[in-house]
Every structure is written in C-alpha cells, then in structure tokens.
Amino acid sequence: MQTVHAADGLSAHLDDGGALRIEWREPDWLGPGTLAVYGAAARFLAASPARGADDLGAFTALDLRWGDLPFALAGRVRAYAERSLLVLRLTAPDGLASTGSGQFAEPAVAWPHFRPRARASGGVPAGARTYGHQWAEFALPVFGDADGAGFLFAPHRPPVLQPLLLIAPDGRTLLIAPLDYFHEQLIAVPTDAASLESGLRCGWHGDLCSAPAGFATELAIWAASGPRAALDEWLACLRRRAATQRPSRYADAGLARLSYWTDNGAAYYYRTAKGLDYLTTLERAVDDCEARGLPIGMVQIDSWFYPQEHSRPVSDAGAALVPPSGMLRWEPRDDLFPDGFADLRRRLGNRPLAFHSRHFASASPYFARHDAWVDGAYAHPRDSGLVDHLMASAASWGALTYEQDWLVESFTGVRGLREAPGRARAWHEQLDAAAAANGMTLQWCMAAPPDFLQTVTLPRVTSIRTSGDYRYLFDNGLNWVWLLHVNALARGLGLNAFKDVFLSDRRAEPYAEIEALLAVLCAGPVGIGDAIGEADAALVRRTCREDGVLVKPDAPLAALERCFLQHGHLTPSLLFGETYSSHAAERWVYLVTLHASSTRAALRERVALADLGPVRPRGDVVVYDWRRATCQRVAADAAWEVELDFQDWDYRVLCPVLPGERALIGDVARYATMGDRRVGNVAASATQLAFDVMGVPRTIAEIHGWSAAPPRAATAASLADRRDLIPDAWRWNADSGQWSVRVDLQRAGCLRVTLHW
Numbered sequence: 001m002q003t004v005h006a007a008d009g010l011s012a013h014l015d016d017g018g019a020l021r022i023e024w025r026e027p028d029w030l031g032p033g034t035l036a037v038y039g040a041a042a043r044f045l046a047a048s049p050a051r052g053a054d055d056l057g058a059f060t061a062l063d064l065r066w067g068d069l070p071f072a073l074a075g076r077v078r079a080y081a082e083r084s085l086l087v088l089r090l091t092a093p094d095g096l097a098s099t100g101s102g103q104f105a106e107p108a109v110a111w112p113h114f115r116p117r118a119r120a121s122g123g124v125p126a127g128a129r130t131y132g133h134q135w136a137e138f139a140l141p142v143f144g145d146a147d148g149a150g151f152l153f154a155p156h157r158p159p160v161l162q163p164l165l166l167i168a169p170d171g172r173t174l175l176i177a178p179l180d181y182f183h184e185q186l187i188a189v190p191t192d193a194a195s196l197e198s199g200l201r202c203g204w205h206g207d208l209c210s211a212p213a214g215f216a217t218e219l220a221i222w223a224a225s226g227p228r229a230a231l232d233e234w235l236a237c238l239r240r241r242a243a244t245q246r247p248s249r250y251a252d253a254g255l256a257r258l259s260y261w262t263d264n265g266a267a268y269y270y271r272t273a274k275g276l277d278y279l280t281t282l283e284r285a286v287d288d289c290e291a292r293g294l295p296i297g298m299v300q301i302d303s304w305f306y307p308q309e310h311s312r313p314v315s316d317a318g319a320a321l322v323p324p325s326g327m328l329r330w331e332p333r334d335d336l337f338p339d340g341f342a343d344l345r346r347r348l349g350n351r352p353l354a355f356h357s358r359h360f361a362s363a364s365p366y367f368a369r370h371d372a373w374v375d376g377a378y379a380h381p382r383d384s385g386l387v388d389h390l391m392a393s394a395a396s397w398g399a400l401t402y403e404q405d406w407l408v409e410s411f412t413g414v415r416g417l418r419e420a421p422g423r424a425r426a427w428h429e430q431l432d433a434a435a436a437a438n439g440m441t442l443q444w445c446m447a448a449p450p451d452f453l454q455t456v457t458l459p460r461v462t463s464i465r466t467s468g469d470y471r472y473l474f475d476n477g478l479n480w481v482w483l484l485h486v487n488a489l490a491r492g493l494g495l496n497a498f499k500d501v502f503l504s505d506r507r508a509e510p511y512a513e514i515e516a517l518l519a520v521l522c523a524g525p526v527g528i529g530d531a532i533g534e535a536d537a538a539l540v541r542r543t544c545r546e547d548g549v550l551v552k553p554d555a556p557l558a559a560l561e562r563c564f565l566q567h568g569h570l571t572p573s574l575l576f577g578e579t580y581s582s583h584a585a586e587r588w589v590y591l592v593t594l595h596a597s598s599t600r601a602a603l604r605e606r607v608a609l610a611d612l613g614p615v616r617p618r619g620d621v622v623v624y625d626w627r628r629a630t631c632q633r634v635a636a637d638a639a640w641e642v643e644l645d646f647q648d649w650d651y652r653v654l655c656p657v658l659p660g661e662r663a664l665i666g667d668v669a670r671y672a673t674m675g676d677r678r679v680g681n682v683a684a685s686a687t688q689l690a691f692d693v694m695g696v697p698r699t700i701a702e703i704h705g706w707s708a709a710p711p712r713a714a715t716a717a718s719l720a721d722r723r724d725l726i727p728d729a730w731r732w733n734a735d736s737g738q739w740s741v742r743v744d745l746q747r748a749g750c751l752r753v754t755l756h757w
Contacts, residue, residue: 001013001014001015001016002049002062004049004059004060004062004078004086005060005081006081006083006084006085006086006223007080007082007083007084008024008084009024009025009223010022010023010079010085010086010221010223011023011024011079012079014062014064014077018047018064018066019033020034020077020112021033022086022174024172024174026124026125028124029116029124029166029174030112030114030116030124030166030174030200031114031116031199033111033112033114034111034113035066035073035075035109035110035111035112035113036107036109036110036113036201037069037070037073037109037110038100038101038106038107038108038109038206039070040069040070041068042066042068042073043066043068044064044065045066045067046064046065047062047063047064047065048063049062049063050062050063052078054078055240056083056085056087056237057080057081057082058080058081058082059078059080059081059087060081062077063075063076064076064077070098071092071094071097071098072093072094073090073091073092073093073109074090074093075088075089075090076091084222084223084224085220085222085223087179087218087219087221088111088112088218088219088220088221089218089219090109090111090204090216090217090218090219091214091215091216092213092214092215092216093213094213095211095212095213095214095215096208097210098209100205100206100207100208102206102207103206104158104205104207104412105159105160105186105205106188107186107188107202107203107204107205108203108205108207108208108209109203109204110188110201110202110203110204111202111203112202113199113200113201113202113203114148114199114201114202115197116148124146124166124168125168125169126169127146127168127169128146128166128167129144129145129146129166129167129564129566130143130144130145130146130147130148130150130164130165130166130167130189131143131144131164131227131564132144132151132161132164132187132189133161133162134151134153134154134157134158134159134160134161135157135158135160135161135186135408135412136153136154136157136158136408136448137154137157137407137409137446137447137448137468138446138447138466138467138468138482138486139447139448139449139452140153140154140157141481141482141485141486142161143567143570144189147190148164148166148189148190148199148200149189149190149191149192149193149195151189151191152567152570153191157408158412159188159191160187160189161186161189162177162178162182162185162448162450162453163175163187163234163449164176164177164187164189164200164202165227165564167226167227167564167565171225171561171562172223172224172226173222173223173225173226173227173229173230174221174223175220175221175222175224175227175231175234176200176220176221177219177220177234178218178219178220178453179219179220179237179238179241180217181217181422182425182450182453183411183418183421183423183424183450183454184205184208184217185203185205185217185219186202186205187200187201187202202219204217207415207418208419208421209419209420210419210420211420211421222234226561226564227564228488228558228564228613229561229613229614231488231489231492232492232614234492235489235492236492238453238456238493239456239493239494241456242457244455244457244493246494247460249496249523249524249552250549250550250677251462252298252352252400252401252441253297253298253352253400254297254298254300254352254354254400254401254443254462255462255463255496255524255550256297256550257295257296257297257544257547257548257549257550258294258296258297258526258527258528258540258543258544258548258550259296259297259299259300259354259525259526259527259528260285260286260289260296260299260527260528260529261300261302261501261527261529262282262299262301262302262304262529263300263303263356263469263500263501263529264302264321264472265469265471265472265500265501265502265503265529266302266503267503267530267534268285268529268531269302269318270304270312270318270319271314271315271317271319272315272316273285273316273531273532274316276316278304278314278336279336279337279343279344279347281532282299282347282348283347284532285530285531285532286299286351288533288535289528292537293537293541293546294535294537294540294541294548295548296351297548298352298353299348299351299352299353300354300356300403300501300527301353301355301356302356303358303405304333304336305332305333305336305355305356306327306328306330306331306332306333307327307328307331307333308325308326308327308328308358308361309325309327309361309363309377310325311325311333314335321472324358324406324409325361326358326359326360326361326364326377327358327359327360327361327364328361328363328364329365329366330357330390331393341397345397345398350398351398352398352400353397353398353399353400354400354401354402354403354443355394355397355401355402355403356405356445357390357403357404357405358405358406358409358410359378359380359409359410359413360372360378360379360380361379362374362375362377362378362379363377366386367379367381370382370385370386371383372416373414373415373416374414374416375414375415376413378409378410378413378414379414380414380417380427382416384430384433387427387430388430388437391435391437392434392438394438394440395438395440399440400441401441401462402431402435402440402441402442402443403442403443403445404431404443404444404445405446406445406446407446407447408446408447408448408451409446410427411424411448412448424450425454425457428451428457428458429457429458431460432457432458432459432460432461435460436459436460440460441462442458442460442461442462443461443463443464443465443498443525444463444464445464446465447464449489452464452489453493456493461495462496463495463496463497463498464490464495464496464497465497465500466483466489466490466497466498466499466522466556467482467486467500468482470499470500470501470502470515471503475598475647476511476514476515476596476647477569477595477596477598477647478569478598480514480518480568480569480594480596481559481567481569481596483497483499483518483557484558484559484568484575485558485563487522487556487557487558487559487577488559490556491555491558495524495556496522496523496524496525496556497522497523497524497556498522498524499515499518499522499524500527501528501529502516502519502527502528502529503515503528503530503534504516504530504534504536504539504540505530505531505536506536506539507534508534512536512539513539513649514594514649516539516540516542517542517649518557518592519543520543520544520550520551520671521552521553521556521557521579521592521671521672522552522556522557523553523555523556523557524556526543526544526550526552541669542669542670543670544670545677545694545695545696546695546699547696550675550677551667551670551671551672551675551677552672552675553579553590553672554579554580554581554582554676555579555580556579557577557578557579557590557592558577558578558579559575559576560576560577560578560611560612560613561611561613562576562611563575563576563577568596568597569597569598570597570598571597572597572599572601573603574593574594574596574597574605574642574644575594575595576591576592576593576594576607576611577591577592577594578590578592578612578615580615581674581675581676583674583676583679583680583681583682584681585682585683586656586658587615587617588653588654588655588656588673588674589612589615589621589653589654590651590653590654590671590672591607591612591652591653591654592651593642593644593649593651594647594650595644595645595646595647595648595649596647597646600646601646602644602645602646603643603644604642604644606639606640606641606642607639607640607642608637608639609621609634609636609637609639609654610637616636617636617654617656618636619656619657620633620635620636620657621636621654621655621656621657621663622634622654622655622657622663622706623638623652623653623654624652624653624654624655624668624673624704624706625650625652626651626652626668626671626673627649627650627651629668630736631655631663631706631736631737633657633663633706653666653673653674655706658682658689659684659686660684660687660688660689660757661707661708662684662689662705662706662707662757663705663706663707664689664703664705665703665704665706666679666703667701667702667703667704668702668704669702677694678693678694678701679691679692679694680692680694681752687757688754688755688756688757689707689755690752690753690754690755691703691752692750692751692752693743693745693750693751694745694749695745695749695750696745696749697745697746697747697749698745698746698747699744699745699749700742700743700744700745701742701743701745702741702742703740703741703753704739704740704741705738705739706736706737706738707739707755707757710732710734710739711730711739712756712757713755713756714730714754714756715753715754716743716751716752716753716754717751717752717754718746718748718750718751718752729742729743730755739755741753741755
C-alpha cells in the first residue's frame with residue numbers, strides 16, 4: 001500500500017490493485033475508488049511517488065498508470081501539506097477520439113469510481129448524509145443518504161451532481177468537486193435501490209467524444225469542519241486560480257435600484273391590463289409605481305417580446321404556460337412593437353432596460369447565415385458572430401443588461417456543445433466579451449452548477465438567479481429552501497444573487513413581506529411585478545431609500561451549516577439563513593428563520609449564535625427583533641428558542657456592543673438596517689458614537705440604537721455646518737435602553753451624526 005498525507009489527517013491510500021481509499025479520522029469514507037472506462041476493463045499497472053509544488057502549495061503525489069484501454073490515460077493524486085486537500089488529476093496524453101458512452105449521465109471515463117456500500121467497518125460515522133446540486137436549472141439542491149443515494153432529482157434533468165458533499169452528524173464534511181472543466185466533469189450517483197452498486201462515478205460525461213492531446217481535468221476532495229466551510233474553501237480556490245474580478249453590488253441600475261419585472265410570476269407576463277396594449281400597460285405600471293413613491297431604476301422585458309417557434313399570445317386573458325420552445329429571432333414581435341423599441345423607450349422615460357434571451361430553435365433564420373450545431377428542434381451558433389450581432393442590437397435598444405435564460409436547456413439540448421471540451425466555456429466567454437464591448441452587463445438565469453462555476457472567468461455577470469420561478473409549480477416554502485442553499489454557492493463565488501420577481505400586494509401574495517425581505521437580503525436585484533394600482537409602497541420601501549437606491553447587505557443570505565443535513569421543505573425542520581453588513585467598527589449580522597417545511601404544524605427549534613459559523617459575533621451583541629421592535633443584550637454564547645407557524649418567519653439583527661456599552665441598530669424602517677447605502681463610517685469611543693446617514697436630500701431619516709446609559713447630547717454635521725439636535729429629535733427609553741435620532745438630510749443628502757455620553 002502507498003499513502004500520501006494532506007493536512008489535518010486527510011490522506012489517500014492506494015492498494016496493490018490500484019484502489020484508492022480516502023481516510024480522514026475514519027479509515028474509509030468512500031469505499032474503494034478505481035478507474036472505470038465505458039466499454040473497457042481497465043487494468044492497473046503501477047504507481048510511483050512524486051513531490052512538487054504549485055499554486056495550492058507543496059504536495060506529495062502518486063502517479064498512476066493503467067492498461068488495456070481504448071486510449072491512454074494517466075492519473076495523479078496530490079496531497080497538500082498545508083491544506084486539507086487531495087487533487088485527482090486525470091490526463092488523456094494522446095487525446096480522445098471515441099463515441100463516449102452515448103449517454104450524458106453515464107460517464108465515459110470515471111476516476112475515481114467509489115463504492116461507499118463496500119466501505120470497511122469504521123468508515124463514515126452512522127447518520128452521515130450527502131448533499132449536492134443537481135445538473136438542473138438554478139442548481140437544484142438535493143439531499144441523500146450516506147451511500148450517495150436517496151436524492152430526489154428533478155426528473156427532466158440528468159441525475160448527476162456538482163459538487164457532492166458527504167456530511168457527518170457532527171458537521172465534518174468531505175466535498176468532491178471539479179477545479180476546472182466544469183462542463184465536462186460530473187458526479188453520477190445511484191438513482192434508486194436497484195442501482196446502489198453503481199456507486200459514485202466522478203468523471204467525464206458520456207457525450208464527451210473528442211479532446212486534444214494532453215486534455216486533463218482536476219477533481220478536488222476537500223475536508224472541512226462543515227459544509228459551508230467546505231464550499232467556501234473550494235470556491236475561493238476557484239476564484240483565486242482564475243483571478244476573478246467581481247463588480248460591486250451596485251454595478252448597474254438593476255443591482256443598484258428598485259426594478260420592475262415582467263417575467264414568470266409577474267402580473268404582466270404574457271398578459272396586458274384589461275383593454276390595453278402591452279406598451280400602454282407597461283407605461284402605466286411604471287408610472288403608477290412612481291406615483292406611489294417607488295422610483296423604478298430599470299425595467300425588465302421578458303420572453304414575450306420576441307418570436308419563438310411556438311409563440312404564445314399576449315392579451316389581457318394571459319396565455320397558458322406551455323413547454324419551452326426555441327427562439328426564432330431576437331427582435332421585437334411585430335404584433336406587439338410595430339415600430340420597434342423606440343416608442344417603448346420613450347414611454348418608459350428612457351430608463352435602462354434588461355432584455356431576456358433563451359436557447360435557439362433550429363428553425364431560426366439566423367442559421368442560414370451563421371454556422372450552428374443542430375440537435376433536433378434546437379441549435380446553437382458555433383462562433384461569436386451571431387452573439388456579437390445580437391449584443392450590438394440590444395445596445396441600440398437601450399439595454400443595460402442582457403439576461404441569458406435557459407442556460408441549462410442550451411447545453412443539455414444541443415449535443416454539439418458537449419462533444420468536445422471547452423465549447424460551453426467559449427460560449428459563455430463570447431457573451432461576456434460582447435457585453436463588455438457594448439457597455440452592458442449580464443444576468444445568468446436557469447444556470448446549472450457548471451454555469452455558476454464558469455462565472456469565475458466572466459466579469460460582466462453582475463447577478464444570477466438562485467431559485468425556481470416565483471409562484472410556478474411549487475409553493476413559496478420550497479423556493480425559500482432552494483434559495484438559501486443555492487445562495488451559499490453564489491456567495492462563495494462572489495456573485496450577487498437574485499431571488500426573482502415578487503408581488504408586494506398582500507391580497508395577491510400572502511407572503512409578500514417574506515418575499516420582499518428575502519429579495520433584498522440576496523444582495524442582488526430587487527424586482528417587483530405588481531399590477532397597476534396594486535403595489536404595496538410601504539412594504540417595498542423597506543428594501544430601498546426614497547430615491548429607489550437599494551439598502552442591502554454585503555453578501556447573499558445563505559443557509560446555516562445545520563440546514564445541510566436535512567431538506568428544510570421535505571422534513572419538519574426550520575430554515576435558518578444569515579448575511580451581514582460590515583463597517584470599519586464591526587460586523588452586523590442579519591439572521592432569518594423560516595417555517596419553509598411542508599409540515600403544517602408549528603415548529604420549534606433552538607438557535608445559537610455559535611451556529612453562525614464565520615460570521616458568529618466575537619463578543620456581546622444586542623439582538624434586535626425586527627418584527628417586534630424590541631432588543632436585548634446577550635453574550636456571544638447565547639441561544640434562544642424560535643417557534644413558528646406554517647410559512648411564518650422571524651428576523652433578528654445582531655448588533656455588536658461597541659466601546660462605551662452601546663450598540664447601533666440602524667434604520668429599522670429598512671430590512672437591512674445597517675446597509676451601507678443608508679449608514680456608514682461607524683466610529684465608537686468611550687464617550688461618542690458617530691456615523692454617517694445617507695439618503696435623499698430634504699428627507700427625514702430615523703436611526704435607532706441601544707445604550708446602557710442615556711446620551712447627554714446629539715449633534716449633526718454636514719459639509720456646510722454643524723449643529724446640536726434639539727431634544728425632540730433624539731430620545732432614549734430607560735426601560736429598553738433603545739434610543740432614536742431623527743435628522744433632516746438637508747440639501748447634501750448626507751449627515752454625520754454623533755451621540756455624546
């Protein structure tokens with residue numbers, strides 16, 4: 001037996017027959033891992049030790065050779081001295097020229113092919129679970145058992161994963177995931193009890209049938225204290241290796257300001273207001289928002305605007321939802337826009353627009369001029385010429401953002417994108433380059449896991465959808481579970497997450513408050529889709545300032561590690577998520593609890609500050625109960641009980657206790673009370689607490705906090721003057737310790753407020 005050792009006790013053992021076993025405090029987590037080549041019986045030849053160093057650090061390695069194969073393959077296992085990391089590299093020295101397996105989900109080459117059911121005694125602890133993201137739209141999160149089975153897959157998508165996490169009851173996690181060639185690597189798992197012996201097959205998908213000499217892929221096995229920690233380490237590695245550049249959370253109008261959407265779930269998705277055409281409907285909907293004090297910074301134009309192979313009608317009766325059909329032309333429909341988009345832009349006040357796009361139909365007239373891969377009813381352009389043309393068209397329409405929807409459908413629907421490595425990546429990078437050339441940004445929608453991962457090379461992708469369509473097929477609770485888990489993937493990649501459109505009208509949407517809260521805590525776009533006259537302005541304003549600028553946290557709200565052991569919708573368990581706002585003085589944490597379970601009975605669980613992982617408070621905090629407007633000081637090891645009825649929610653802001661025994665809660669009229677577009681430059685000393693308040697000139701802002709003793713004075717300063725605030729402008733409650741300060745933001749729209757003790 002030969003062994004290589006990584007940090008923290010993680011090691012790989014290779015026996016004389018070439019079977020690989022993974023040890024991490026238990027002797028065998030995954031069973032024997034061997035090479036499996038479709039249609040061949042591989043024979044292990046030899047392994048030799050090696051040493052080296054790369055961008056991940058110093059390593060020891062084993063180089064493996066096999067025989068009796070239709071093409072040459074070589075393997076290497078690297079174990080890193082300063083990381084709990086194994087990397088498995090598989091190379092085709094002479095390239096590939098075969099037919100693959102002919103089935104995408106049946107790997108053409110699997111290494112390693114693990115068989116957890118064959119693991120030795122003393123393996124992974126009893127009660128371990130598996131977790132992963134299916135190769136499906138919005139990276140569907142799925143939960144399985146210790147054997148890598150029991151996953152509830154979306155039946156219309158391949159039953160394969162990327163990544164796969166094996167989680168022990170104490171949280172310790174092994175993560176198996178690619179480091180490169182994200183669209184070429186997958187993990188196939190058993191789909192039912194009868195296929196348990198098929199094990200876990202990590203390798204090249206079955207449609208990969210050609211590759212150049214030297215084609216190589218790398219698969220990582222990370223060991224970490226918990227699933228979120230494992231995801232974060234892996235995704236940070238991908239970003240570092242790609243030198244990823246990410247735009248800010250306010251990089252374009254769709255990210256920075258409140259927007260109006262017409263996609264699935266919105267009032268005017270393939271529907272007009274009664275008696276109106278679409279142009280007039282959209283004009284009046286946006287004007288109505290403005291009249292209600294909801295400035296709209298961008299308008300999204302969905303798939304109803306262009307002709308498809310089977311176009312749906314647009315009328316005040318709406319259209320039945322039908323299976324997707326490919327796009328014929330990406331240009332305005334003649335029946336909706338007889339004069340093109342010039343009138344649309346004028347009626348919408350020349351606001352920036354986001355235009356939806358989808359996969360192509362093979363019947364598209366574009367392919368009389370542009371070469372394409374054709375696969376039945378679908379087709380995909382072979383080069384960037386068509387993409388460049390469409391992006392230039394969008395720029396002339398007033399587009400700020402190009403929304404590429406149906407990403408998964410494009411890849412799984414056109415075999416040509418899958419037959420050779422790098423084709424999907426090239427398409428994504430063509431879109432990114434064309435967007436940059438035309439001054440536009442990109443939004444990814446219906447992305448499968450590899451589409452998420454490939455964004456490490458795409459600086460123009462400013463947001464990504466992270467859950468299923470709003471009010472479509474599933475109830476709200478399932479989408480909440482979906483959202484918070486996929487947000488962990490987006491957050492690790494540094495992406496701004498988009499929850500999807502929502503209705504703020506409580507008559508049409510009983511969970512409007514939760515939908516609004518989740519929308520802004522995703523740190524991406526906030527898009528409403530209410531009918532004319534029905535938007536709840538008071539509710540929507542909790543997401544933004546009076547000028548429509550969003551007040552949001554620093555990162556997407558993501559599920560706590562404890563939530564990765566069981567499905568929060570299919571089991572009777574509460575769903576917990578956290579995000580934060582960081583300031584120079586400290587970090588403020590937002591903690592959301594949801595009854596997202598299909599169980600109708602009330603649920604009660606205990607949550608502790610220790611559950612928050614890396615964002616756990618380092619000292620005492622004041623816990624502000626946002627719904628009840630109460631607060632309580634607690635120690636860093638505090639815990640409390642939460643009991644919620646079906647699809648009810650709880651929301652707490654964890655405010656650090658600053659020098660002088662005081663805390664800043666922020667603008668409690670907003671969900672993200674300490675969002676950096678409302679409160680900034682926080683500084684505290686033994687005698688003062690100072691902070692900037694930002695907003696619309698001549699509006700009133702009210703900021704709340706807590707202190708053990710009453711302030712003796714409060715002052716406000718602008719660039720022009722400094723003045724004492726009159727006593728009526730600030731007050732302190734001796735019973736609760738809460739204080740509040742009301743200030744007029746004057747002409748500048750920004751004041752420096754200081755409380756003195």
